[in-house]
Amino acid sequence: MELEKFSYDNKVVKYFIVATVIFGIVGMLVGLTLAIQLFYPIFNFDLPYTTFGRIRPLHTNAIIFAFVGNAMFAGVYYSMQRLLKTRMFSDALSWINFWGWQLIILAAAITLPLGMTTSKEYAELEWPIDIAITLIWVVFGINMIGTILKRREKHMYVAIWFYIATFVTVAVLHVVNSFEMPVTLFKSYSWYAGVQDALVQWWYGHNAVAFFLTTPFLGLMYYYLPKAANRPVYSYKLSIIHFWSLIFIYIWAGPHHLLYTSLPNWAQSLGVVFSVMLIAPSWGGMLNGLLTLRGAWDKVREEPVLKFMVVAVTAYGMSTFEGPMLSLKNVNAIAHFTDWIIAHVHIGGLGWNGFMTFGMLYFLIPKMWGTKLFSVKLANAHFWLGTLGIIIYALPLYVAGVTQSLMWKEFNAEGFLEYKNFLETVVQILPLYMLRAIGGFLYLIGAFIMTYNLIKTAGQGTFIANEDAEAAPLEKAPKQVETGWHSVLERKPVIFTVLTLIAIVIGGVIEMVPTFLIESNVPTIASVKPYTPLELHGRDIYIREGCVSCHSQMVRPFRSETERYGEYSKAGEFVYDHPFLWGSKRTGPDLHRVGKKYPNSWHYYHMLEPGVVSAGSIMPPYPWLYEAAIDKSATAGKITALRTIGVPYAEGYEETANEDLDSQAAEIAKSLMDEDGIEIAKEAEIIALIAYLQRLGTDIKVKEGQTTASN
C-alpha cells in the first residue's frame, strides 16, 4: 500500500514546553511568597501590588492556566499528531494558539496585581481578557477538530476523547460563568447575583478542576504512560467506561462547594450524591493507569518518567478519594473554610498535575532532541525532593485545618465558645504554615533542578523541528472490525463532540434551571436594600483588594457559627450582590455580620495597622486606602450597569448618586473626628470601605425577629 510521507510539528510543542517551565517556576515562586506572607506579614511589602489578596489569584491563575495550561497544550499537540498520524490542521492556528495564550497570561500578570478582578475564583480576569480567552480557545478547538478530520487513523484513541471533552466543556463553562456587565474597560459586575452567582461560579470552579486540570491530563496519562512503559493500557474497555462516566458525573458535583450555605438544599444534596458517585470512574482511571505497569515495576525503579507518573496517578487517586469524602456534609462541616481544602487541592496540583507534567517533560525533551536524558541522577533527586515537598506541604495543612476547625467549634462547660477570639485559632497553626512553606520550597528546588537537567539534555542533542513520519491515508487504511455503535462513534468526531456536549450540558441544565427559577420566586426580604453609592464603592475596593481570599461572608447554620458571628446567612440577603462574595476560605473571620459590630474608628485603625489593633494578626496593612480618593466619576456608570442587571436603583438616580455618597462619607468622617479625633479626608477610599463593612449583614438586623422567621 502507498504510504504518505509527512512530518510532525515539534516546534510548537517545544515553545509550549518552554512556557510551561517558565510559568511553572513563576507560579510556584508566587505561591511560596504567599505561604511566607501567612506567617511573616512583612512580606506583603506594604504595597498594594504584592498583598496576599491580590497575588493569591495571580498564583492560582499562573499555576492553572499558565503552567498546567501550557503543559496541556504541549502534551496535546505532541500526542494528537501521533495518535491521528497527521500534522496539526494548521501551523498558523498552532502559533496563534501559542502566542495568544501567552498574551493572555501576560495580561493576567499585569491586571491581577493592579487589582482588576471579578473576584470569582479561577475566573478573576476581567471581561476583555475573558473575550480573548474565548477566541484563543476557539482557535485551539478549530485546530483540534481540523486535525481530527484530516487524520490518517480511522478511530480516535481514548486520549483524543478526553481532549475533545476538555475543549467542549471548558468553552461552555467559561462562557456561562463569564456573563458580566462591563462598567469600564477593566471593571465589570457579574450578571448573576447572590445564590445564583454562587451556583454558577462553583459549577464553573468545580468543573474547571474537572475539565482543565483533570480530563486533559487523563488524556495525557492514557497516551504517555503506555508510551513510556512501552506497553498498551491495562484495559481499554475500562478506559471507555472511565471516560463516559467521568464526564457524565463530574458536571453535577459543583454544589458540594456550597454545603450548608444559602444554596437550596436539594441542590446541595444533588452535589453530594454525584460527588460520591464520582469516586468510581476516578478510581477506575487510576487503577487503569497503575495496572498498565503490572509486571513492569522493575522499569519504574529505573525510569524517572515512570516514577513521576506513578506518583502522579497515585496522587490523582488520593485526591479523588478525598474529594467525595469532603463533600459528605458531616465532613464538610469540619473541613470547609479551613486549610484542609488547601492541602487537598495541592495533592492534586503538586502531585497529579505537577508530577504528570514533569514526567511528560522528561519523556518529551530527549525524544524531541534525539538524545538521552542528561542526568538520571538529577531527575531522581528532583523526584525525591518533589515527593518529600508534597508530603511536607500537605501533612501540616491537614493538621492545621482540623485543629483550627475544632477550635472554632469548641464550647466550654458554661456553654460559651472556648476560643472567642478568632485570632487564637490562627496563632495556633502558624508553625504549621511555616512547615508548609518548607514543603513548597523543596518542591520548587526540584523544579529548578529539572530545568537545569532539561536544558543540559537539549544541549547535548539536536532539536528535530519536523519529525518525519509515514502512514497510509485514511481511505486506503485496512478495514477494521466494526462492532456496534460506539466504534462507529469513534469514527465520527463531530457527532462525538456533540454527544459529549450533550452529556455535560444535561448536568448543568438540571442543576441550574430550578435555581434560576428561584430567583424570580425568592420572596425578597423587605428590609434588604441595594447598596448606597458609597457602600458600592467600598464593596468594589473590597473586591479589588481580594479580601474574599481570606474572609468568607457566609455564616453557616451551626451553633458555633451563630454564637461567633451572629444570625446565619439567608439566601434573600444576597439578591443585590453582583458578584457574590461568600468566599471559600477563612484565614480570617467571617465578615457577613461584621456590620455595626465595631465602631468606625476600629476599622480605621485596623486597616491601617492590623497587628496593632489585634496583636499577632497576620492581616496585611492597607496604608494606600488612606491616601487614594474614591473615584466618584465612576459612580454613575456603576449605578447604571447594576440597574441594567436588575438592581432596583431609581431611574435617573445615577445623576444624584454622588450627592448621597458625599453626605454619607461626610457622616463617617465626622464620626471618626468626633469619637476619636481622627482627621481624614471624606473622599479617602477607607471611608467607602468602612461604609461597606458597617453595612454588611445589617439589613435583617434592623427588624430582628420579623423578617428572619420565614427563612
Place this chain on the structure above:
Amino acid sequence: MFKHYFEQIHNVEVWPIISLSIFFIFFVSLLIWVVRTDKNYIKAMSNLPMEDGAKPIEESKTIRS
C-alpha cells in the same frame, strides 16, 4: 427551611428523577456495549499509542523506555 422556595417551582421533584434516569440508561447501555464488544478491535485501539508512524531513526536514539 427552603421548602417554600421550591414549593413554588412547578414539579420540582421530577428533576432529580429525570437526571437519574438519563444517567442510568446511558450508563447501562454503555456497559452492555463494552462487555459485548470485539476483542480484536479493543486490542487494535489500545495499541494505537505505540504506532505513531514516526521514522525509526529517532527510536534508536531515544531513552530506554
